[in-house]
Amino acid sequence: MVADPLPVLQRVFGFNGFRGVQADVVARVLDRKRTLAVMPTGAGKSLCYQLPSVMMEGTCVVVSPLIALMHDQLRAAEAVGIRAATLTSVDQNRGETLARFRAGELDLLYIAPERASTGHFRELLSESKLSLFAIDEAHCVSEWGHDFRPDYRLLEPLMDAFPDVPRLALTATADAHTRADIVKQLGIPTEGMIVSGFDRPNIRYSISPKANTSKQIADLIAATPGPGIVYAQTRAATEKLAETLAKTGRPTRAYHAGLEAHIRAKNQADFVASEDMVICATVAFGMGIDKPDVRFVAHAGLPKSIEAYYQETGRAGRDGDPSVAHLFWGAEDFARARQRIGEVEPERQPGERQRLAALGALVETGGCRRRILLQHFGETLAEDCGNCDNCLGSPDAVDATETARKFLSAVFRTGQLFGATYIEQVLLGQSTDRSVDRGHEGLSVWGIVDGEETALIKPVARALLLRDALRTNAHGGLEFGPAAKPLLKGEARLSIVIPPKRERRRRGETPVTANPADNPLFEALRARRRELAQAAGVPPYVIFHDSVLRDMAAQRPDSRAKLSILSGIGARKLDAYGDAFLDVIRDHEG
Structure with a gap:
């Protein structure tokens, strides 16, 4: 038995x-x-x-x-x-x-x-x-x-x-x-x-087009106390981001395979032990980290697949507390991904294209992000999650088919040789030496976009690249992809999502903070935990998770027996640390 x-x-x-x-x-x-x-x-x-x-x-x-x-x-x-x-x-x-x-x-x-x-x-x-x-x-x-x-x-x-x-x-x-x-x-x-179910309800999923990525991530850091991971796609990008984000005042480190082994090990150890550090890393970092109190994961570019995205964002909030996963993407991410697919074995290409299409659906949706994410793993949400950027912000969907046709026409009439910035200048009728020299100011597409439609050009360019209506050639110019012809012939339409302007905090959003009640006893318990962790040579969370300290601060147990009732305090930890935390609670009585 x-x-x-x-x-x-x-x-x-x-x-x-x-x-x-x-x-x-x-x-x-x-x-x-x-x-x-x-x-x-x-x-x-x-x-x-x-x-x-x-x-x-x-x-x-x-x-x-x-x-x-x-x-x-x-x-x-x-x-x-x-x-x-x-x-x-x-x-x-x-x-x-x-x-x-x-x-x-x-x-x-x-x-x-x-x-x-x-x-x-x-x-x-x-x-x-x-x-x-x-x-x-x-x-x-x-x-x-x-x-x-x-x-x-x-x-x-x-x-x-x-x-x-x-x-x-x-x-x-x-x-x-x-x-x-x-x-x-x-x-x-x-x-x-x-x-088990794949849902991580404590993680708030957000996805934004890249604007100024360093500033976007700095804003995220400013709004999110606690440890965080920023994933970048190259070694150089991790170091540059770490240097830039250090200006926010938060301790910051870089991590990638090119660092000397002792530096890499120290940066990882410092992050694991920290209660507020941000580490900028390639995706090699994190799979080996059993750190439960990561409060945010940011992607400064497109992950390899939805499975990779799910695993990487899953490193946030393993302790069950509110956490944030924010992905910043650009059309060039999809263009590079398609180039990589063309370099793999032919038999693997259909599967890789499927994975990329699934990522495209996730970043493009105006509906619940969590619904799209869980559908990939075979799960269906009964209702929208209420804890992603789209559920909290209600973005508008716009039919941008006519703008897309204008953009494609401009690409074609300028010879499929130029990048998105120049195509935008042509559509807006902005004269440059190049447009004069090339005679493009006499084209039928010169200056055909104005007024409110101007704001659609950049998101339309992103969407066309994402959907493979446009591709980037070896010289950085735009050329037609397989999805261009149906749009030009009127056989397909292009709808894009316009996210709402970000307010300081959206209505309904839960702030990510270790101490939502602003309880001074909780902060004192954290300070004692820090001392004990340093003395034992272990990260603070190994002593107790924040949730255990919040329970102590709320219930104020005055004996070992009452302390042992709290979730997460087993016999070994009660013997090792119980009296130290009871002393802190007694000091705050009265």
Whole structure:
């Protein structure tokens, strides 16, 4: 008979109940069944193997793709009293870890797929009692996934060598095709798939055309306290953004693979430990970060796919508190993406074009962003979310077909040689040396746009590039794409969304702040947490999440017994930190 996990959940983790599908996943694992759990970031995937690891005899081997992620999870596990270790190339205590593993003194052992797939590691496993294989970020096993790692394909033969050990695969980002591939590649029965909802209701999704991207992101930072991640598409862009955004007064760092290893490691460690830092990074950053208090994620350009966007934005608000995901895009992003598609193998191009079209639908919609996002993963919202820019701002849709035809005509009549800025000058009748030299001021399209239609030119140019009616050639000039002809012949129409002018805060918007009640006790509790974290050499959130401190500030428990009732305070943390926080609460009484 399988033991009841609820007492262990309360004692070790301080939770009185499971969230979402956690109970179903844990039940299957304890019943030693092979399982795939698809759960959104922040839904508590790690608990689904950490809890069984405490209850089952032997060691749970966790395969994880990045060293930084393993070390973050190691700190979190040790903080609640789980016996855990990592076996990586940077660990200095390898001999001690191997001895503890062979002696059965570990509940969890974290390892990368490259090391796990070696014959030497398989021999090591045969020397110890195993309770479970947990494969984190399992979408990496699939070529359909967005972070394919070939070494993940070698995990099934490893696990097959231990047929009596149950296996659990976990991921936050897998569409139906990827899910089917994961269970096939890891030897998990289809009926073992548990799919939670993909919705992250605490994240507010916003998408804007690029205007002055640095200023747009600086405004976002000014409006959003707490740690944040800004994703840029090149190494140079991360450094330039970090330098520019530092002028906002917030501590800022850059992160990319070109930095020296010790600088990259320090920047990452500083960010993980910080309560207000902004890190500007390439997309390589974040997958290895188990930081729950990220308050915003900004994209300074188009992500690779909706799956990548979902995973990257999912790094915001893992603690469940209100957070922001803001994407800034430009037509040139779509043009570059189409060029990249043309360079991949022909058999992959249809799938890549589908992915790009799905992103286009997300950025172009005037409706609920969350509805479009979740539809991609096979979910349907019963009603609009009320927590995205379109739901909060009610943008206007405008039929811009005639303006689009004028723009296309100007591109054609000027020889499909010039960029969007010059085409705009032609349509507005703005004379330049080039328009005089080329004789373009005598064209029928010269100066045919004026009045209110002037404001439509830039969004129309973006929309035409996005929809592949226009493409950028090697010299930066615009030329016709396959969608141009239907527009010119009257067989298609172009509708564009005009976002409302941004007010300081839109009606109905929830401010993103750690302390919405402006409670001085909460700030004092945060200060004590900071001291304890520094002394222990761990990030503040490893001590307690902000939500736990808010509960303390609201309920003001005056004893260990009352403190233990609060969610998120298990026995180990109560013993280690309870008295320190009770002292702060007593100091604020009266």
